[in-house]
Amino acid sequence: MTAQPITSPRPAADGAGEALLSVRDLTVTFGRGRKAFRAVDGVDFDVYPGQTVGLVGESGCGKSVTSLAIMGLLPGRGNTVGGRVTFAGEDLLSMPADQLRDRRGRDVAMIFQDPLSSLNPVVPLGVQVAEVIERHKGRNRSDAQQEAAAMLKKVGIPDPDRRLKEYPHQLSGGMRQRALIAMALACEPRLLIADEPTTALDVTIQAQILALLKELVSESGTALIMITHDLGVVAGLCDEVNVLYAGRIVERAQRHDLFATPRHPYTGGLLASIPRLHEERGRRLTPVPGSVSDNIPWEQGCAFAPRCANAVDVCRQQTPTLVPDRDAVGDDRLLRCHNPLTANPVDDTPTVEEDAR
Amino acid sequence: MSTPDPTPGSGPAAGPGETGAGTATAEHDVLLDVRGLKVHFPIKKGLVFDRTVGHVYAVDGMDLQIRRGETYGLVGESGCGKSTFGRAILRLEDLTEGQVLFDGTDLASLKGEELRRQRRHMQMVFQDPLGSLDPRQTVEQLLLEGMRAHGMTKDRDAHERLTDLLREVGLPRTALSKYPHEFSGGQRQRVGIARALSVDPQLIVADEPVSALDVSVQAQVINLLADLQAELGLTYLLIAHDLAVVRHISDRVGVMYLGALVEEADADDLYEAPLHPYTRALLSAVPVPDPTVEDTREQILLVGDLPSPANPPSGCRFHTRCPWRQETRCDTERPALRTVEIDGVAGSHRVACHWAEQIASGELQPHAVTVSGVTDPTLTTHDDDSALGAKDTAYPTTDGG
The missing domain is CATH 1.10.260 (434 Repressor (Amino-terminal Domain))
Structure with missing residues (x-):
């Protein structure tokens, strides 16, 4: 955290110094003019060698588009990609197609969600x-x-x-x-992007694949970007977690911090809405009300505000920015919220009962 | 259960004798009583004349009872036959063998008009709400179609009922004139639930009702299902692969593996003290959204895939992947679903494992499993290869936490 901007909060001591992949202000817009839709809206993150970064969110939050944009796999027409994606010092977005082809598969590889349609x-x-x-x-x-x-x-x-x-x-x-x-x-490859690699699989097979990925990262030092909607997968695999909502990162934290003290109401809502194996039965789930279609544009305020229980007036008037979260316990957390959570919505945080089994 | 059926494969031949056993369970008020249900699909080959070259044993000896007003959760991996079972008890698949007693009526013997009338009492909620709703019908038409088929539009004000239905599932009144594509995934599933409810059924078979939905919306639908049950006294058979969801809303849970139940118990008992090796592996494979738990817990990683239901392993279906497999009995003798006498295990807890007691007491310890003999779903023969079991591969057999 020396001279780096606030968008790269990871302490340099942890990684190998230089970020392997650095994504800055990545923006993907589909369509033009009044019909334009911004699927990814200024996403910043870094991936260091040997690190596993999670991108979490529901369908439509822009997580897959982010990965496709990094790989230069978006269709040539109908979209505009902005920002910078630097991989080992080279800008992937402005790279000529033939050079990019040399990188793809060799330096950066991708695992897709549906193996049948990608073979x-x-x-x-x-x-x-x-x-x-x-x-x-x-x-x-x-x-x-x-x-x-x-x-x-x-x-x-x-x-x-x-x-x-x-x-x-x-x-x-x-x-x-x-x-x-x-x-x-x-x-x-030095960087592996896994886009929902286990979503189509059964739990026992999922466990096999996750164990395989975990071992790869720890053995070969491959950096991994894990794109998933499953917070359980994130909890076991990722070092740093980015929660996306409507194309923007709304919260970033280290794995343990995120689950112990979710700060963004959306993260809290996600955690509270999943049934857990290790809790009393009959707890009523607290879903996030509404659906993504209720969002307001980021320009008018916080996109999540219409669904947010914590929303205050300012949420609908002023766009929140992604800033270091000073009140939080974790040292390198970013948060995009005017009125963050103060308590974990899942009060009865499950304890380590698994050892008994 | 008070009537543990000792032989999972017992067919309808045992029918008359079992009616007596059926009354014994009446104290629990059994709504659905399935006995020795088998659904086999023939595999056909041949250009001109079809020859049957084998069968897919999709459901192979299922016994289960669902009590009135309860939620029965059926879990298992894809290909284990859980969806076929759900369809079979509604007679959407032809039964090869066995009995399905619904409120005392044997559905297997019903035909034509009688069966059609019986269907009013049991409805299904499908996984894919867009695929299961006619895209060219409005919600009003969708809901009325079933009601009309059962003559329910005559005797009362149907439109009043439609509004009630929509209110129950939490949709606005304006939804009536909309088409399925105009809704979001969660709303569509609400329409699907309203459609099922429209004929006032007693039993609802929900086949993966939430797995196509986003997490935050999943919770809305789960809560809705729970509310409707409390309000209307519905009985659910919930078929799902997500163990956390099943545990959350089920009273009793059955675990299915290759066409038959391997374990059945009250939800809390099952999750607290799983007895069958497969249940243990399944539970340990579920990712827990809590890093502290994830870091410390012990995972039982199964090797290989589900064997082919066209060529199921002999003896215990699970023995090819079982870390507790023993030399004797496992590969020759098919274990029946039975109650076990272990301290702290409820009498309603049934398990189909020869060695359940020994495994529970720790007398038997898990060992590495080599992949030999494991058939994957697409192959019937398999060469011996120990790639999965070998220690030098990137693929651990058991992860000792």
Whole structure:
């Protein structure tokens, strides 16, 4: 926190000094003129090597668009991307397409939500995994196939040699997701973006995939951006959590701080609305009232104000800014709220009862 | 349950004898009594003449009772047959074998008009509210269609009832003239619930009612379901994969694995003292939105995927992935759902595991599972490969917390 602006609150001692990826004022607008819709609205965050950053929010909050914009995967027409995305000193947004292609898959890789639709259904798995290796490592086909088999084995796919000849539909959902992870990791990327990697999977398979991702991060020092709506996944995996609402970050905190003392009413609302395994039954859930369609534009105030129980007059008049949260216990927290929560809405914070099991 | 059926596969042959057992459960006022239900789908092959080359054993010997006014939660992974079961008890699938006694009537024997009339008492709420509502009908038409089919538009002021319905599910009156696409996901699910309620049913089968919704909206629908039950005295069969949601609103919970129940208990008992290895693994796999718990808890990671329901493992269906698997019995003898005598475990707690007592007492310890013999859903044969079980891979078998 030396000369850095307030948008990079992470103490330098923790990371390897320089941020691997730094996103500044990222803005994505779909459409033009009066119909324009700003899906991502000035998002800033940094990712350090070996760090796991979570982007959390409900559908429509702009979390997936953020990841696509970083990767330069948004369609060429119909949208405007603004801001800066710096990866290892280079600006990804202004990079020519051919150079960007060299980075994608090699330095920055992505895991998508739906493994079936992100794999080519008419190409055997082996060709798809080997393709990445051929393209970026310059191997020939047979060497690449061997490396692909090793990758599949690494991510826990049994009998990889036979799997390489199979087509995506022949694999189960968990296997497909593993294959996708193998493709993403084939060139040992420095940054991995996982967009809801476990949403389509069953809990037991989800646990397998999360354990795999956790191990990858701790072993290879890969930085991970985890995009999810599941606060449970965040609680177990992420170091730093960014909560997004209507295209803007509304709260940022370290994992433990966020769950112990949520400050933004939206974060609190999310936490209070999920049923938990470790609490008395029959607690009435306190949902966030209304839906995203009730939002007001950020220009007129706080987009969350119409749904917020804590809303005061100023919320509808003045746009809150993302500022360090001085009242909070955590040392590096950012908050965008005029009237933050003072107490955890989930009073009976679950204690560590799991050991008894 | 006071009538633990010793054989999960007992068919309708045992029918007359079991009517006596059925009255024994009457003290709980059983609304739905399912006995030895099997739903098998044939796998056909052949160009001109279809040959049946095998069966998918989607539901393979389900016994369960749902009492009037309770919420029964059915959990399991995708492919375990829970949705097929939900559809089968409404006779939306053909039953291969078994009985479904609804309020004393065997639905399996009903046909045509009788069945249609019976359907008024049991309704379904589907997972995908947009897909299950006709996009070209307004909410009013959607709601009236079912009521008209059951002659409910004649005897009373139907429009008054429509307004009541909408009020009950928390939609404005103006919603009547709108089309499904004009609503948000949560509102659509409310329409779906209103549609189910329109014919005044006793039982509602809710198949993943909230899994397509955002977290904050999920809670709204969960609360709505709870309110409606309190108000109208409904009985729910809630089918879901989210264990936290199921625990939250269910009175009793059944855990399904490959077509049959492996464990059934009151919600609190099940979550506090899971007996079956699969239930333990399932519970430990649920991510908890609390970092302190996440950091310290012990996770039982299962290896591999759900075996194919077309070629289920012999003996205990779970033995291929079970960390507590024993040399004897597990792979040869199919365990029945039974009550166990363990201190602190309620009498209503039933489990289908040969070794439940030993596992609960800690006498048996979990061990590493090699992947051999695990068939994944798309393959019937599998070469031996220990990639998953090998310690040097990036894939731990058990994570010792």
